Amino acid sequence: MLAVFYMMWNGNIMADENKAEQLLNMADSLYVAQQYKPALEVGLKALPLCKGTESEGDCLNLLGMIYVRMGDVKNAAHYAKQCLEIDLKSGDDDLISSSMNTVAGIYMAGYQAKEAEQYILGALEHAEKADNPARKAVILGMASEIYHTLGDDKKALIYAERAYTIDSLLDRQPQASIRLSQKGSALLGLHRYQEAEALYRQVAPVLKQVDDLHSYAIALNRLGMSLLCQERQQEAIPFYKEAAMLFSKMGDLYNEIHAHRGLYESYWNINPDSAKIELDYFDLLKDSLYTHSTAEALSRYNAEFGNDQLIQENKDVRSAHKRTIIISIIVLLLVIIASWFIIRQIRQREKRRIEALMQEIERLIDDSRNVECEMTCEKTQSSENVPSTFHTPPSMEESPERLFLIRVIETVNEGFAERQWSVEMIASKLNMSVQTFRRRLMSAAGESPKAFISAIQMEKAGKLLTDNPDMPIVDVAFKCGFDEASNFTHTFKRIYGISPSQYRKRQNA
Numbered sequence: 001m002l003a004v005f006y007m008m009w010n011g012n013i014m015a016d017e018n019k020a021e022q023l024l025n026m027a028d029s030l031y032v033a034q035q036y037k038p039a040l041e042v043g044l045k046a047l048p049l050c051k052g053t054e055s056e057g058d059c060l061n062l063l064g065m066i067y068v069r070m071g072d073v074k075n076a077a078h079y080a081k082q083c084l085e086i087d088l089k090s091g092d093d094d095l096i097s098s099s100m101n102t103v104a105g106i107y108m109a110g111y112q113a114k115e116a117e118q119y120i121l122g123a124l125e126h127a128e129k130a131d132n133p134a135r136k137a138v139i140l141g142m143a144s145e146i147y148h149t150l151g152d153d154k155k156a157l158i159y160a161e162r163a164y165t166i167d168s169l170l171d172r173q174p175q176a177s178i179r180l181s182q183k184g185s186a187l188l189g190l191h192r193y194q195e196a197e198a199l200y201r202q203v204a205p206v207l208k209q210v211d212d213l214h215s216y217a218i219a220l221n222r223l224g225m226s227l228l229c230q231e232r233q234q235e236a237i238p239f240y241k242e243a244a245m246l247f248s249k250m251g252d253l254y255n256e257i258h259a260h261r262g263l264y265e266s267y268w269n270i271n272p273d274s275a276k277i278e279l280d281y282f283d284l285l286k287d288s289l290y291t292h293s294t295a296e297a298l299s300r301y302n303a304e305f306g307n308d309q310l311i312q313e314n315k316d317v318r319s320a321h322k323r324t325i326i327i328s329i330i331v332l333l334l335v336i337i338a339s340w341f342i343i344r345q346i347r348q349r350e351k352r353r354i355e356a357l358m359q360e361i362e363r364l365i366d367d368s369r370n371v372e373c374e375m376t377c378e379k380t381q382s383s384e385n386v387p388s389t390f391h392t393p394p395s396m397e398e399s400p401e402r403l404f405l406i407r408v409i410e411t412v413n414e415g416f417a418e419r420q421w422s423v424e425m426i427a428s429k430l431n432m433s434v435q436t437f438r439r440r441l442m443s444a445a446g447e448s449p450k451a452f453i454s455a456i457q458m459e460k461a462g463k464l465l466t467d468n469p470d471m472p473i474v475d476v477a478f479k480c481g482f483d484e485a486s487n488f489t490h491t492f493k494r495i496y497g498i499s500p501s502q503y504r505k506r507q508n509a
Contacts, residue, residue, distance in 0.1 A: 020049035024059055031062060034214050036069045036251045052339065054490055057086040057095065064102050069214075071253025073110040080106055094130035094486045097123045101139045104146065109254050113149040120146050132474060132485050137166040137175065144182045153189030160186055174210045177203040181219045188226055197226040217246035218255060224262045233266040240266060257282060354495050357447060357455040358462075364406050365459075401444035408441065412456050416481040423449045457481055458495045461488070465504045473500050 023046035030039035043063045050059040064080030067073070080103045087095040100123035107116035120143045127136040140163035147156040164179035180203045187196040200223035207216035224239035244259035260282040267275035411429050415421030426449070427437035441449055457480045464476045477488035492500050 020046050020053065020055060020059075024050065024055055024062070027059075027062055027066075031066055031069075034069075034250045036066050040066045040070065054494065057083050057090075057099070060086070061099055061102055064106065068102075068106055068109050068254070069250065069252050071109070071251075073106060076106045076109065077103070092130075092486075092489070093126040094132050094135060094489065097126035097130055097132075097135055097139060098486065100126065101135075101142055104142055108142075108146060108149065113146050116146050117150065130485075131472070133166050133170060134172070134175075134474075134484070135486070137163045137170070137172075137179070140166070141179055141182050144179075144186060148182075148185045148189050151189070153186045156189065157183060157186035174207065174212055174215075177206045178212075178215050181207075181215065181222065184219075184222055184226070188222065188229065191229075193226050193229045197223065197230070200226060213246055214250060214252065217243045217250075217252075217259075220246075221255065221259055221262060224259075224266070228262060228266055233268075233270055236262065236266045237270075354451070354455055354458065357445070357452065358459040358495075360445075361405075361409060361455055361459050364402060364409060404440060405444050408452070409456055412453055413460065416457075416460075416479060419481075421453065421481050423453070426453070453481075454491070458492065461492060461500065462496070462503070465500055466507045469504060469508050476500065 023042050027039050027043035027046055030036075030042060040063070043059060043066060047056075047059050047063065050056045060079045060083035064076045064078075064083060067076035067079065080099065084096075084099040084103055087099045090096075100119045104116040104119035104123060107113070107119065120139065123139045124136070124143065127139050140159045144156045144160035144163065147153070147159065160179055160183035164176055164183060167173075167176040167179055180199050184196040184199040184203075187193075187199065200219050204216060204219040204223060207213075207219055220239045220243040224236040224243065227233075227236040227239070240259050240262040244256055244263065247253075247256035247259055260278050264275050264278035264282055267278060407430065408426065411426055412421055415426060415429070423437070424434055427434045430437060432440065438449055441447065441452060445452055447455075461476060461480045464471060464479060468476075473488070474485045477485045480488065482488035482491075489499055492503070496503055498506070
């Protein structure tokens, strides 16, 4: 019976997993492009398909961040809380630090900076253990904003400078500009208005040039504030206006409020009628953002994420419907067991398929090296007038498909170094259309370009970890085409069954 159930649902599960991944990638791209409303729609469609998979936490975290940008603090806390619970169970310090940072940002949006402080300090503690400098810089930046809100601007300045130093060392110029913007906030709090103004005038054009309009709008807000503090109200108005327009277009209610408050204060002594309009609009937006229900939601999620209340509610339901719940639990357990078995079979099959592909890639690389070595020997012998003993291996002569696969592997590895290894870019370097490349690769390897490239990444990762015991995990991830160490770790665990650091210890034991 279980075998029949597996055969019936196998195709649907695979399709759902692929669809979930596509939807999640699309939602993330829309979020990065600051199109929050469509990002939310796609993210909510992806969530049911991500349930029970490794992508569930990523989807929940993304939804939490989207809701923050849209000013819906209640829903943001709801999803971020679920993500944090998943990450805490995983024990992955990098993921825990990321989700704690998101929760801290939500409390900031809900005007509860003191509660945000405990989460950001926890995020920093886990980030230190994870040894992920890029993540640490983000968290330090958030810590700077929290302490600025709490009025401890000396500490805010220290955190911002530490974050700036890390991003500068990593050569992440857009992120370094954001850290300077956060440093400017601390300078404003310390009444060093001219220094703050100079920083914001420096970073705003950079953020606009790299098309980070959200950070650019925040910089405009704070530039307006630095001018306002110097009693240069007329100069502040255009910066606040542009920021308000950008935040409104992006649907970022939280930051739009601050822009209209700045306009109200700028207009106060210049145009009282305009000031009144801005004040009314500010009050309207603030009421929309911070309602009584929002405060209750945040309070409920504070101590132990609201588990006490949830447990009590469940007890009441069980006492009224005991029999129904017992039956439901039995059915649910059966479904969970069956689903676990199916998913386990699918993942084991996928793992075996990728392992076989990695072995084939390793053989192809060895073939290529042997041919190059023997060709070098032949040239040496020819120059010394020694009869050549080199013969092209029959497999290389008879299989143009193998030569094609070797070309693909070499092109992908070159692409990692150049940060250009998408399917489109690889096809272009091979002078093929994407469709032709996909058909040719399916014919030669029986795999899609995405699966083949992933296998190349994992084969390369295994060798780098074994041959370079002192190379940081972040550097291994970068050399294999990953921008984030956490994404690399997720993929590596799925294929090898253990983390990169555990794999390295086992190989060098």
